[in-house]
Amino acid sequence: MLGAMRLYTEAPLTALAGLVESLGTAAIPSAQRTQALMIQSAVHTWAQTLHDLLDISPLESRALVLDESATNPREVIDGVIALLAPTAGQRGLRPTVSVDQTVATLILADSARLGQIFFHLLNRTIQHSTQGQIAVVVQADRLNAGSQRISIKLMETGREAVHHAQVPLFGPGASPALGGEWAAHLDACLALCQILAQRMQGELSVSNDSESAIRASFSAPFSVEQWGSSAELTSNAQAPLFASAASSQVIAASASSEPFERRYLDALSEEGINLHTFLSAWRRSMTDDLARLNGLHHQRDIDELHTLLHRLSGAVGLVGARSLTEALRRASTAPDLETSAIDSLIERGRTLVTQLDTAIDPHWSTIR
Template sequence: MPSAQRAQALVIRSAMRTWAQTLHDLLDISPLESRAIVLDESVTNPREVIDGVIALLAPAAAQRGLHPSVSVDQTVATLILADSARLGQIFFHLLNRTIQLNTLGEIAVVVQADLLNAGSQRISIKLMDTGSDAVHVAQQPLFGPSGDLAFAGEWCANLDACLSLCQILAQRMQGELSVASDSKSSTRVSFSAPFSVEQWGPSAELTSNAQASLFAIAAQSRDVATSTSSEPFERRYLDALSEEGINLHTFLNAWRRSMTDDLERLSGLHRQHDIDELRTLLHRLSGAVGLVGAGSLMDALRSASAAPEHETGAIDLLIERGRTLVTQLDTAIDPYRSTIR
């Protein structure tokens, strides 16, 4: 098949695998604590899993006036070792729960990754309310009488029971599952777990830069600092988010707070000689700036995270470039509309 059709077929296959596992557990009347849950790990494309679940639940979301939008960070590996059906099942229940408890709003799915070592990363999936008119409502059936006829019957799934299953699955994956108890919190649910990486992918070849010299990174930072007073970024990344329905004001407010906190932490951390924590923070920052299309700074931060040495001057320049980027994005959005100026 042509590559586009093949990619679509893989997403459909992932969706059916997730639905089969979910349906099996919904029909299982045995107590949850008595079930034998064994993970069947295989090479998995996390993007296919996420897209498959979105395809399954998009009709239910549309019926409630909701629009799910997905942002997968470039640092998330192309292939990981995981039980794809169980991973999809967790995301299915978390997204369904968010859909059931909200109406007339927007749901943002944000997928990010933190480097653990040369062969693994921690992947996190967060579901957030980004619509200004998001409202919490009473629990509704998974697929009600007005649901898509492709789903025969009505599924009055108990959200708490499904959440308990997700907690067990998260523990089996040595991960964490968090549900917001504060109704004012924008992040409704989040899941994270460590995964072995089978293929980083063209945008996340971290190991290839393991021997990169920080002197080169410092030189690159100085070149940028002397050649221009701004930090280059691709506006089409923000345009794409806006076209997907993401409220740029809400998105950038959260992004700015996270960046400012991490840059402040980085400012003091590299003087404490905590190499592992420093590398983790540099890698997280590279993913954050990549999210807004700051490719040059992303590459510099990623190279620094894998460099064997960390000179103070080079880190200071990276911090300065990060702060410049934050300042630029403060004025990049039209104050009256969610668009790029």
């Protein structure tokens, strides 16, 4: 079986990686070039990951050599997200990515190995999650004029929400023994990632604590090849996220507002999350999901509608919008949904997004 896998999977995939590289991207329009580079990174990550999965030699006997070159960390992360998005979707999960603008454009790294670490951490988080959303937060701390420490954190959002039709970790026909094998497989991949992280002089950790928001994290120092236009924004000092007018813990409800609790965002800030970058990604995700909810609602696709409502409940729960979280959660399990009720939830979601836009301190309102 291993021989067949190598013949029909690993070898053609290596060839595909070469073909993608040979295409070149210089003459491709900007948008397509970005997509092509992301696909190229995804193929390299996939090929490296598959190679190690098919290697039956003991882990301690392998020669793990880092092949460093100029690497765009955003392409690596986007490529892994693309590879695992179908798996996440089958489990009713949606990864969202927030990359701080201080993260360098190009770093010196083994792109395939870096992608492999993120692939296994994200896959592990997906397999162990029962929530509607996984937030990936990427940040950087400047070490000196030529290097920075990049950290990747994977977080579950809306941990109290459990989808009523959650896909089981091991299929309905899977035996307990198979489940044990798969769990052991995840642990073996984690052991490989630990070694790779050490070779990068970095740190890797995973959490099985149900109370912890952060499910996995990786950080390591990297030499910077290109800082990018936003590299000057490297100060760790953060201005208050909200203007002084919004100093109360709970933003009061009114006919044109949606209440949310500031302490939820304060907790993320205490974890070291750049709230401005995080909220920018959160708003984009919310806007996309609300638009999709409107379309599904009119198509009367009940199953997809329930999944989307569940996911939205986790997203709004992350920013402490308790009332809207509960309303979305109830709707996600309701056997029938009236048009007016869905319209109301969509409007409340849009109001919440607008409030977080206008609640940002004006001094920081231009930060993306």
